[in-house]
Amino acid sequence: xxxxxxxxxxxxxxxxxxxxxxxxxxxxxxxxxxxxxxxxxxxxxxxxxxxxxxxxxxxxxxxxxxxxxxxxxxxxxxxxxxxxxxxxxxxxxxxxxxxxxxxxxxxxxxxxxxxxxxxxxxxxxxxxxxxxxxxxxxxxxxxxxxxxxxxxxxxxxxxxxxxxxxxxxxxxxxxxxxxxxxxxxxxxxxxxxxxxxxxxxxxxxxxxxxxxxxxxxxxxxxxxxxxxxxxxxxxxxxx
Numbered sequence: 404x405x406x407x408x409x410x411x412x413x414x415x416x417x418x419x420x421x422x423x424x425x426x427x428x429x430x431x432x433x434x435x436x437x438x439x440x441x442x443x444x445x446x447x448x449x450x451x452x453x454x455x456x457x458x459x460x461x462x463x464x465x466x467x468x469x470x471x472x473x474x475x476x477x478x479x480x481x482x483x484x485x486x487x488x489x490x491x492x493x494x495x496x497x498x499x500x501x502x503x504x505x506x507x508x509x510x511x512x513x514x515x516x517x518x519x520x521x522x523x524x525x526x527x528x529x530x531x532x533x534x535x536x537x538x539x540x541x542x543x544x545x546x547x548x549x550x551x552x553x554x555x556x557x558x559x560x561x562x563x564x565x566x567x568x569x570x571x572x573x574x575x576x577x578x579x580x581x582x583x584x585x586x587x588x589x590x591x592x593x594x595x596x597x598x599x600x601x602x603x604x605x606x607x608x609x610x611x612x613x614x615x616x617x618x619x620x621x622x623x624x625x626x627x628x629x630x631x632x633x634x635x636x637x638x639x640x641x642x
Contacts, residue, residue, distance in 0.1 A: 409447045412437045416458050417500075426499030430454065455503060456513045462500045463515035466493045470522050479530035480583055486526060487551055487575045490519075491568070494555035501559055505552055520548055531610030535584050537603050539633035540610060543582045550578050606636035 415437040419428045430451050434441055448454040469489070476482055494501040504513060527540035527547075536543050554574050557565040584603055609632035612625060620628060 408437075408439060408443055412439060412444055412447060412454070413457055413461050416454055417461055420455075420458055420499050420503060421497075423499060426502050428455075452508070452510065456509065456511060459500060459504045459509075459513040460515045462497060463493075463504065463513070463519075467515060467518055467522075470519075479526055479533060480535055480579075482526050483523075483530065483547070483579070483583075484575065486523060487547070488571075490551050491555050491558065491571045494559050495568075498559045501555060505556060520544060523548060528610045528613065530583065531606045532614055534603060534607040536582055536606050537584060537636070538582060539606055539636040541633070542637050546582060547578060550574055602636045602638060605632045608632055609636060 412433060416428060416433045419432060419436065420426055430441065430444055433454070434444055437444075444454065448457055466489070470486070503509070504516060524540055524544040527536060527543045530536050531540050531543075538546075554571050558568070558571065609629055612620070612628060612632070
């Protein structure tokens with residue numbers, strides 16, 4: 404009975420969020436629509452923030468399921484491009500849910516947002532192991548997620564100003580040109596600018612060490628080596 408009640412509350416709340424003009428809902432409206440008392444809602448979700456966080460996870464689960472089932476291709480960079488585009492598509496198809504997911508009022512990040520970031524970092528680690536990124540995967544993930552979410556929020560929240568999906572492609576390509584190397588390096592001097600050779604090599608070695616679980620180093624040695632390599636990878640060239 405409790406699982407059925409929780410599911411009913413969650414589905415009702417998701418519907419109200421989707422149909423709300425601004426994405427906001429009240430716990431009273433949820434209780435009335437789900438035909439439950441307030442104690443039942445608070446017992447299952449704690450408070451309104453807990454309910455909204457569960458709504459986000461519930462709605463975002465379908466999107467994450469497609470990313471989990473996607474599988475890894477041999478082209479990590481293409482996976483990154485597809486990941487950016489699918490993120491934008493989800494935001495446009497679920498405008499209220501997406502605004503809610505990225506609302507400053509959500510003090511605790513929904514589980515779905517954390518998993519999405521982990522998937523992105525995993526793709527970047529694969530790209531780094533192939534010598535395809537110029538900075539450490541963690542920094543690259545922060546740069547990409549910040550830009551991806553920013554573009555998505557503008558398209559969702561300011562449609563009159565940001566009315567062309569092409570802006571997403573332009574920002575994606577500009578950012579990826581900064582983060583990624585232009586092609587898989589065969590001869591470093593032929594594919595990677597001279598001032599990027601060392602950072603790219605450092606990012607690749609750091610990723611390979613993580614993949615090989617330290618490659619014979621102790622835990623402390625591997626952590627120190629990763630810190631050094633990431634510092635080299637993230638260093639900005641002198642101007």
